[in-house]
Amino acid sequence: MHDEPRMAEAALAAVTLAATVCRQVQRNLDDVRRILKDDKSPVTIADYASQAIVARELTRLLGEEPVLVAEETSTFLRDDDHAAHLDATLAATREVWEDCDADSLLRMIDVGCGDTHHHGFWTLDPIDGTKGFLRNQQYAIALAYIQRGEPVIGVMACPNLSRDFNAPLDEPDPVGSLYLAIRGQGVEEFPCLPPGEASRTDRARLSRPMRGEHAPLRVCGSVESAHSSDEGTEAVLAAVGGGNERVRLDSQAKYAVVARGQADAYMRLPTRKGYVERIWDHAAGALVASEAGCFVTDIHGRALDFSKGRGLEANTGILCAPAAAHGALLGAIEATRPKA
Secondary structure (H helix, E strand, C coil): CCCHHHHHHHHHHHHHHHHHHHHHHHHHHHHHHHHCCCHHHHHHHHHHHHHHHHHHHHHHHHCCCEEECCCCCCCHHCHHHHHHHHHHHHHHCCCCCCCCHHHHHHHHCCCCCCCCCCCCEEEEEEEECCCHCCCCCCCCEEEEEEEECEEEEEEEEECCCCCCCCCCCCCCCCCEEEEEEECCCEEEECCCCCCCCCCCHHCCEECCCCCCCCCCCEEECCHHHCCHHHHHHHHHHHCCCCEEEEECCCHHHHHHHCCCCCCCEEEECCCCCCCCCCCHHCHHHHHHHHHCEEEEECCCCCCCCCCCCCEEECCCCCEECCCCHHHHHHHHHHHCCCCH
């Protein structure tokens, strides 16, 4: 891959700026809801602003528009009925891009309509964990560079995730956490601060601690029951045996919590047959976890395949854990799978 360090630093800068804007919108949730008369409008505004900022920063820092595959398009904001949402998105974006106009904003959002058939492309979830964002809890801005079907750079901002393991996961942290993973080079964790406020000495190489022999198995899952089968999860944990704890939080922050040893596994069991995960929901987080020493596969033990377009078409569900826990959980999933 050409100029990997430059690409990684550009991704860091882009995601950090986007996190700055998302945090500002989240601080003003009630004001945005009141103005737009829409309970979900704050996350809509932050989503579009985040995507535009990342696309613009990658373009500015790398010298050309990136091939970017992202979650949003500008269609909603181009509708005259949503002019107030466009104005609010512009106002949010101008927190870090002062001379942004409507045409530039919409064009940068649509940079995210890139083609996955390139041998290398970026994928972005501008706000992963929208309900967590609206609850003022966990969410992530997740950007990854995928080369020939594998994530090779992953940057993930978790603006509400404390670096202190003793801090409650359901309470927002004023600083948050930021992660950079490069394939084969490990993963770093540092404060999620605006550009210029964090020094390089704040970076820490992430090293997952060993789990105690008799410690309970702490398994991450989604807050929203629609995202993973609770019944299936309980059956798997019963099959594993021993003590276990459920850790519930939104977004790809789950990958970070497992990567740093605050939990032992992240399991996502499909709630319906045929459901396909989106690549931007997993690319950055999966690389962070794997570079910290975890195994990241689907629930059949297959490596995640990011070469099939916008979906993980060759995979079913997600299982992320260090080796011993991964093997035990994979066996339990197989043992509890309904027989045809």
